[in-house]
Amino acid sequence: MSGNFKTTLSCVIIDDEQPAHNVLRYHIEQISWLTHLKSIYSAVDALTQVPALGPDIIFLDVNMPNLNGLTLLDLLPGHRCNVILCSAHSQYALDGYDYEVSSFLLKPVNFEKFLKAVNKLRLKAHFGDSFHYAPTESISQAALPSPPSADASSLADQQLLSVFVNQQAVWVKADKKHLRINLDEIKFIEAQRNYIKIYYGQKQELLARASLLDMENNLPPHKFIRTHKSYIVNRGAVTEINGNIITLDNNFRVSISKKERNEICRRLTQ
Missing domain, CATH: 3.40.50.2300 (Response regulator)
Structure with a gap:
């Protein structure tokens, strides 16, 4: 819009x-x-x-x-x-x-x-709903209690997953199963306290046990860039940069850090 x-x-x-x-x-x-x-x-x-x-x-x-x-x-x-x-x-x-x-x-x-x-x-x-706002105080991070342990019923039903990264894909482990998500399919990754949410395909998402810093250190930098303390974005999914907002090819929007906007824009467009 x-x-x-x-x-x-x-x-x-x-x-x-x-x-x-x-x-x-x-x-x-x-x-x-x-x-x-x-x-x-x-x-x-x-x-x-x-x-x-x-x-x-x-x-x-x-x-x-x-x-x-x-x-x-x-x-x-x-x-x-x-x-x-x-x-x-x-x-x-x-x-x-x-x-x-x-x-x-x-x-x-x-x-x-x-x-x-x-x-x-x-x-x-x-x-619209596709906008993703950096969660600085949304569900106030200062007030939000730490997530319950993995064996708590509220999280057990979600089967929180472990993540492994190589140069071609992210592997997400649940019990004895491994789900492969090709790096090119990933649109962006969002930090959610001690967890991350991986957005891939057009509208698919997956909650996993990992930190955004771990993902940043393991994902290939020529494919992914951290645009904000809460987001890592697939460079190839970016279709527009407007002010401090990035639009992706699945119509989702994420924030750019105001302090590092010029450097992030330079790296995305180089």
Whole structure:
């Protein structure tokens, strides 16, 4: 998508405590492209009001009487991607990750982190779901607990995998099986704390146990380049560089480090 950003993004606050509303409303009022649509003080009320209002962004508390925020997400699954989860309890950050909300903000909400979270949704509204935002504070990395051990049920079902790299392919091991992904098939690799996600083919992805630094050290540099602390990109998959955004041939977009943009662009185009 090209052209101007959407003029404004409408916001709804769902929280049972007035001070939380006051802080979020103040932050919203500091940003010209945000508008405060409604304050809702009960998750039960939000269940009927949110679909009718159709907000662009939902600021959602977790601990509320009668119906908590996470249960509300179960009942409004179509709105999860627009949700910024807000809580004074950092353990809910991992729940936010599981529920695939956009971001997690620890109360009291800091304006800088607030701005990063809403700007992520602004970019997504403009570029679409294919945009991949560098996860600086999305599901706040400062608040996110370390992933549970590999034998925990939440991860065991995903069969987290080990990775081996040679000059032709990445081999991903699960139990006694080995899956080969040719290097040319890989579009980009994204860091996810102690894990990586490999995006390959047109829309395929795989979560694996490895660090982005390990991958950077083992992948051939003439084929792959690290564009950001969170991304390694296949040089051959790049179709466009626009500002700090790289577009790939599967229509995904990833970020370029602002500090190293000129050097990265030089290396990509040489």
